[in-house]
Amino acid sequence: MDYIEKRQLILKGKISKVILTLAGPIMANNLIQTLYNLADTYWVSRLGSTEVAAITLIWPVIFLMMALGIGVSIASISLISQYIGSNNMEDAKKVAGQVISFSFIFSSVLGLIGALSAHYIVKAMGGEGILLEKSVTFLRIIFFGMPTLFIFFAFNSIKQGQGDTLTPMKYSAFSALLNIILDPIFIFTLNLGIGGAALATVLSRGIFSLYAVYRLFSVKNGIRLKKDDLYLNKSVLTKLIKIGFPASIGQSTAAFGFIILNAFIIGFGEATMAAFGIGNRIVSLILMPAMGIGSSISTIVGQNLGADNVKRAKEAVKTSAILSTIILAIGGVIVFILSETIIGFFAKNDPIVFNQATYYLKLVIFTMPLMGFFQIFMGTFQGSGHTIMAMILTGGRLWCLRIPLIVLFKNFTDLGSKSVWFAMILSNALICLVGYGLYKSGKWERKVIKKTNIDNE
Template structure:
């Protein structure tokens, strides 16, 4: 890949073209990861419902741990994109080295601690008997393999900061492909059950994570790391952590918020919970373009702020908003019309079909709000002002959605529709907050400007 041409495209090319070129691979990568999750679920489901429940039961813990790595990667993308935009290749390389070293060392410690406290965590969550044993078995292996996950996050952030969203997609696809091959071997041939599924995941991710990192040292295009770049730099690490910590907090509190949200949804009955789960799976597919554009926007905003072209950074936000709205209006219209037929693919329960159809139609009509949320999120993360992004993520669930559900449930006759209307209203409110933060123009101040020269 010619990184100088990619940088020129991001800084000077047609904005719509830039957004689509960068977001396309991200969308495909998200789809690949969805296939990966479905594949794991499929093979584990051959073992039985208990095994599926055990894996699903500990997923919030895994996502909570992942949020820390995601936060560090967001900081890496912001810093590298801004150094790339300012044509400071040396400091971009040093940030890449720190991201890689910190992610690896920290994830080892996190994995070891997690391994020993896993039984306590799973027991506290309420698992007993065989469910407890299977959950602990699966979670321990995943946690010990945490370095492979964090290193992959670091690699992706290094590439995305340079405007390369294609290479992470390729490695992601290869990892998923290997996992599909290894799953049945470890689960059935070697008769390792859920432990086999965890081992297959760690190996598939680990093999390509190691190779991906290896390419950072041998390939001369873009950022080429040297061993000296891996030596921890206190000043730079403090900068990375100060940017990454709010993102980690935002991600982890969101994960916790959705876990609490599920409890409230379940209080309306099993049918409502099923309708909620099915509707969210469909919505996640429709939202992929918006999520892809939001992630691509963080790189575009970062590089243009690094190049001191604030006007073009604003243009990127504007064009991204237009493209996202178009995609979501089209997708939302299709889902609105075909909602009942789509739901019937997943269930034959009339009560679930009725509730899920109403939910899907209401949410599909408000999808552009989620698009705007993704745009503001990408803008604030790319500019490095992650506290703004954190405030949006945490307030959406904890300050608005959950309190609104409690309010509607106890003081109206909306019943299960309390959840659907609370979701729309919370999305609308947080978009207004995002607009206020955007118009404050504080995000336009690049973070590398205040950073001391890295030595």
């Protein structure tokens, strides 16, 4: 399906078909990344427990850096989709060129600073001895390769803004496959150890990032860049940063919030921490369809707002909520029935972890539709360009609700370790009410582009 056909589908096609067409590749991409992470962990685990601990220790730092890059990508989806919806390809091209240039410059500076500071960062997180050495080796290489990650984010956002979620999925699949091939070669054959794992990640991602950029200059339909589009444009960059900054802040505070959350959870003991980790891995798999739908709705909302069709944008949100609820309800029932069997794969030999993880999974299953609504509200606000609303949801759920509730339940109730589970459920419910209130306010219905040329906005 070419660019024109995809635009017609998004603006005039059957809503449920549009959602599933866009969400399908995103779901597949999420699954690919999950399998890739498992494969990566498997090869590193062959080196020893210290190497696994090193990657676990520094992952929050990497996630935090990723969060900083996601903001501009979210802004570009909003702007590109709205410009395409309004049939303004010229300004969509300008945004695409700027997001590539900004992502490269920003990630290069961030990566260099991070690489030079890697030793101090890991030490501040408590890394010592061999763990410190291994963590710094891995983190430094990832920092130097940061541009490859940010450029890939930029490419994905440019394609998604046009309604093309299939191409990024293909590139991600090939990149993940190459990484799986390179891991054992670099780690064992070339004897590079944990540094080989990081190098394999950067190289496999870098090859396809370069190819992705090349395709943006050679594609025959949709956004096709020229060299002039890469020159920094103050007015376009200002708009990108204005919309992207709240998204970056929201993602970053959420990333940092999870670090703090883990610190509170570990206070209940290692068994609770292990149960939390196991339960979350299973929940994340169930949530993949809802996350795919939430990501797809940002493009659908953006293009229809750009075309001044608010009614259809609302219809898309409503249909997304129905589809998400049905999928999560079916998945939830299956997992509830099989919960003890599933948890048994991960905690068969530890009855304390088994009991806590099973209790958590059964409890959280009942609130799965709420997590679907959260994803849809996020996609709606991001697609409309009202990223402050999205920031309120991402930051508020952790900092204003979940963490305070854990402290409250821990100190003023007899729930014990169950405080974590009930705090999660209640925070999800309350933040959905906040999201619904923001949605009903109607402020998201105002598009963030104007009819004039972007250079004159």
